[in-house]
Amino acid sequence: MNDFSTRAIHAGQAFDPTTGAIIPPIYMSSTFVQDGIGGFRNGYEYARGGNPTRDSLQELLASLEGGSKAFSFASGLAAEDALLRSLLKTGDHVLMGNDVYGGTHRLVNRLFVPWGIELSTVEMSDADAVRAAIRPGKTRVLWLETPSNPLLKITDIEALAAIGHEAGVIVVVDNTFASPYLQQPLSLGADVVVHSATKYLGGHSDVLGGAVVVNDEELAEKVAFLQFGAGGVSSPMESWLTVRGIKTLAVRMDRHSENAHTIASALEGHPAIERVFYPGLESHPGHDIAARQMRDFGGMLSVALKGGPDAARRFAESTSLFQLAESLGGVESLISYPSEMTHASVKGTELAVPENVIRLSVGIESIGDLLADVLQALDPLS
Structure with a gap:
C-alpha cells in the first residue's frame, strides 16, 4: 500500500x-x-x-x-x-x-x-x-x-x-x-x-x-x-x-484547497481587503517554498481589512455560511477574529495578531455559495 x-x-x-x-x-x-x-x-x-x-x-x-x-x-x-x-x-x-x-x-x-x-x-x-x-x-x-x-x-x-x-x-x-x-x-x-x-x-x-x-x-x-x-x-x-x-482526508483536502484558492484569488484586489494571506497566491512571499514542500496549499486563509478592527469585526459577524466559531478544519466553513478568539492569549505581545485580520477555515460546501457569502459580507465595507 x-x-x-x-x-x-x-x-x-x-x-x-x-x-x-x-x-x-x-x-x-x-x-x-x-x-x-x-x-x-x-x-x-x-x-x-x-x-x-x-x-x-x-x-x-x-x-x-x-x-x-x-x-x-x-x-x-x-x-x-x-x-x-x-x-x-x-x-x-x-x-x-x-x-x-x-x-x-x-x-x-x-x-x-x-x-x-x-x-x-x-x-x-x-x-x-x-x-x-x-x-x-x-x-x-x-x-x-x-x-x-x-x-x-x-x-x-x-x-x-x-x-x-x-x-x-x-x-x-x-x-x-x-x-x-x-x-x-x-x-x-x-x-x-x-x-x-x-x-x-x-x-x-x-x-x-x-x-x-x-x-x-x-x-x-x-x-x-x-x-x-x-x-x-x-x-x-x-x-x-x-x-x-x-478515511476521507485526501478527498476533503483536495476540496478544501480548491475552495480556499478560489476565494483567496477573488479577494486579492477587493476594495475592502488590504491583504490576503494564502500561500497558493503567487504574491505570497512563501509561495515557491510551499509549492515545493506541499502537495497543495490547504483550506486556510486570512485577510486584513482596510477598515481596521471595526471593519474586521463587522465582516466576521456578517457571514452566514461561514459561522463565527473557533477551531478549523471541519467540512463546514468557519470564520474567526484571532485577536480576540484563538490568539487572545498573546494579545499585547510580539506574537499579537493584527486587529484587522480575519481567519477563514474554508469548508467543502459549494464554492458558489461560499464565495457569495463572503462577498455579500464585504460589500458594505467597500
Missing part, C-alpha cells in the same frame, strides 16, 4: 477476525482479562496503557506521516505537553516562530518557563535569523509551524531542519494546517510531527484529539512513557471518530 489515499483507508484497519466486520469495533473496555498474573492477552492490560482502537489510530497516523511510531492524545495541547516534557530539562531553550499558535506559546510560556525552561521567538522565514537565535548548547527544540496560524507564513522545513541538526537541536513541525496529505515533514528532515487531530484529521468538528509522530526509537519510548504515566490519552470513541475522518 504505497498510495496515500489507500493507506488512509486501510492502514491499521484489518477487519474484525471474530465477526468479519469490515470496520473494526470500538473497544470501550477500561480493562482486559489476563490469562494469569502478568499474562496479558495481545499486550493489553489497562486502557490508559493500551487500547486496540487507539492503537489502530496510532498505526494509521504513523503510516501517513512516514514515522516509526505515533501517539494519540486527548487534545493537541496534551500531545505537545507530553512531547515537550519528554524532551526538556531545566535550563533548556525552546525557539519558536514569532507567529506560533497562541495556545502553543501559552503552554510553554505559562507552564514550562516557570520550571526553568527558556523561550524565545524568531521570524522562521528568515534562515539567518533562526541560525543566530539558536543558543549553542542550550537550544533543545526548534518548533516550526507551517503554514502558520493565522498569518499563513511558510517555513522551509528542509533548510531549517539542516540548521537545527547542525546545532544538535530537535526539529518539531506542527503539521495541523497542512495535514499529512499535503505535507510530510519527516521526509523533509524534521524529527517530530505534532497535530491537533481535532482539525483536518478528524475533519467533522466532532472530535478532540492530538498526535505526536516520531522516527527515533529512544524518543518514542519517552513519549510512550509520558502517554502512559501522565494519562492524557485519546478515548476509544475519539480515536474511532478520528480514524473515520482520516
Whole structure:
C-alpha cells in the first residue's frame, strides 16, 4: 500500500477476525482479562496503557506521516505537553516562530518557563535569523509551524531542519494546517510531527484529539512513557471518530484547497481587503517554498481589512455560511477574529495578531455559495 489515499483507508484497519466486520469495533473496555498474573492477552492490560482502537489510530497516523511510531492524545495541547516534557530539562531553550499558535506559546510560556525552561521567538522565514537565535548548547527544540496560524507564513522545513541538526537541536513541525496529505515533514528532515487531530484529521468538528509522530526509537519510548504515566490519552470513541475522518482526508483536502484558492484569488484586489494571506497566491512571499514542500496549499486563509478592527469585526459577524466559531478544519466553513478568539492569549505581545485580520477555515460546501457569502459580507465595507 504505497498510495496515500489507500493507506488512509486501510492502514491499521484489518477487519474484525471474530465477526468479519469490515470496520473494526470500538473497544470501550477500561480493562482486559489476563490469562494469569502478568499474562496479558495481545499486550493489553489497562486502557490508559493500551487500547486496540487507539492503537489502530496510532498505526494509521504513523503510516501517513512516514514515522516509526505515533501517539494519540486527548487534545493537541496534551500531545505537545507530553512531547515537550519528554524532551526538556531545566535550563533548556525552546525557539519558536514569532507567529506560533497562541495556545502553543501559552503552554510553554505559562507552564514550562516557570520550571526553568527558556523561550524565545524568531521570524522562521528568515534562515539567518533562526541560525543566530539558536543558543549553542542550550537550544533543545526548534518548533516550526507551517503554514502558520493565522498569518499563513511558510517555513522551509528542509533548510531549517539542516540548521537545527547542525546545532544538535530537535526539529518539531506542527503539521495541523497542512495535514499529512499535503505535507510530510519527516521526509523533509524534521524529527517530530505534532497535530491537533481535532482539525483536518478528524475533519467533522466532532472530535478532540492530538498526535505526536516520531522516527527515533529512544524518543518514542519517552513519549510512550509520558502517554502512559501522565494519562492524557485519546478515548476509544475519539480515536474511532478520528480514524473515520482520516478515511476521507485526501478527498476533503483536495476540496478544501480548491475552495480556499478560489476565494483567496477573488479577494486579492477587493476594495475592502488590504491583504490576503494564502500561500497558493503567487504574491505570497512563501509561495515557491510551499509549492515545493506541499502537495497543495490547504483550506486556510486570512485577510486584513482596510477598515481596521471595526471593519474586521463587522465582516466576521456578517457571514452566514461561514459561522463565527473557533477551531478549523471541519467540512463546514468557519470564520474567526484571532485577536480576540484563538490568539487572545498573546494579545499585547510580539506574537499579537493584527486587529484587522480575519481567519477563514474554508469548508467543502459549494464554492458558489461560499464565495457569495463572503462577498455579500464585504460589500458594505467597500
